[in-house]
Amino acid sequence: MTNREWYERACRSLVGGVNSPVRAWGAVGGTPRFFLRGRGAVLEDAEGREVLDYVCSWGPLILGHACPEVVRAVGEAAGRSTSFGAPCPGEVELAEAVKRRFPSIEKIRFVSSGTEATMTALRLMRGVTGREWIVKFAGNYHGHSDSLLVAAGSGALTFGVPTSPGIPASVAEKTLVLPYNDPEAAEDLFARLGKDIAGVVVEPWAGNMGLVPPAPGFLETLRDLTARHGALLAFDEVITGFRVPEGGVQQRIGLTPDLTCLGKVVGGGMPVGALGGGAELMDRLAPLGPVYQAGTLSGNPVSMACGLATLEVLERPGTYETLEARGRQLEEGLSDAARSAGLPLSVTRLGSVLGLFFSPRVPASLEEVKATRGDLYPAFFHGMMDRGHAFAPSAFEALFVSSAHTEEQIASTVRGAAEVFRTLAP
């Protein structure tokens, strides 16, 4: 069957033919490809066409597709049982592996998605402080829970407006949305409402509006304000966690949040999220504390084995050096290619995660991201896909390099981009 035939068949049974909206290619147009298999950095679609993958399942596949050690661990775990619904050694081992990387984490609760990790963080922040208001930042994405699916409002003190019908206004209005990288706005908000704010949740590098680095002092201000006002600070490192050799952005910049949300790489491609923090705080969750949280498949043995094998391979000498080298090669290659084509392009990078902006400057906030030439993206996307290079089917998504990407593969992507950039240049 062709991709189109699969898509038409899918649309008869799945909402919009997909199980997560962006996969429907609505932002770029065309028929989504259906993939049959992946190996390393290469994906094969239903028509037998191969593409180099820079989505990597939106981040989890830091070792590429079907890494042999990971596949073996998953197979062995599944052979013992696909689910116990009871404690198993794998969840202890993965928790220990995460703790070795993140000094701020003493205790962990595993869940099945990043959404659940941030949702649990909110419940804990509210439950512990006895306060209701949460602060998030415009352009940061923390999954689709009611309290966090709240769009940017205009101005620093805008009360949350739900992004989707179905979110009660009474829930959304407890979420205060501030501009990213604007420490003064945060100071102003805390000066007025600090005693009612349970916590702040932030992507320490914003990975859902392209990839936007934190401005100097921004995260430090959040740490300082939350500490002074008795609120909690949660870093959402669902994208950034394990993408740098240190324990997340937090360790790289030397800031300790109260809570850390993880997902993606920690499960190596299986459905895993995690919330971690100091023991005293985390012990307020059930069964030790009163803040309830649970999950039938939490700590699932197959998922834990997948995450553990991924972290083990990742920690082998040389893996992060490879990730850094490939990330840098792509960053420099794309930048040079755009410059030669006379196309304004800014590339941001954190290890093996990159952001592309059709703009001469790196944007610092959602407003600035929106002002870049995102309208060029669909033509870029299709130009690259036609040449065998799969980027995210939506502008302003991060792109991901895995340790399986070879130097030659990245060089071929850069050559493809050079051709496409020439067609886009003014």
Ligand code: PLP
């Ligand atoms: N937090 C961040 C920073 C994310 O990028 C995402 C998903 O992309 C989530 C949370 C939600 O994770 P999930 O899609 O696993 O629910």
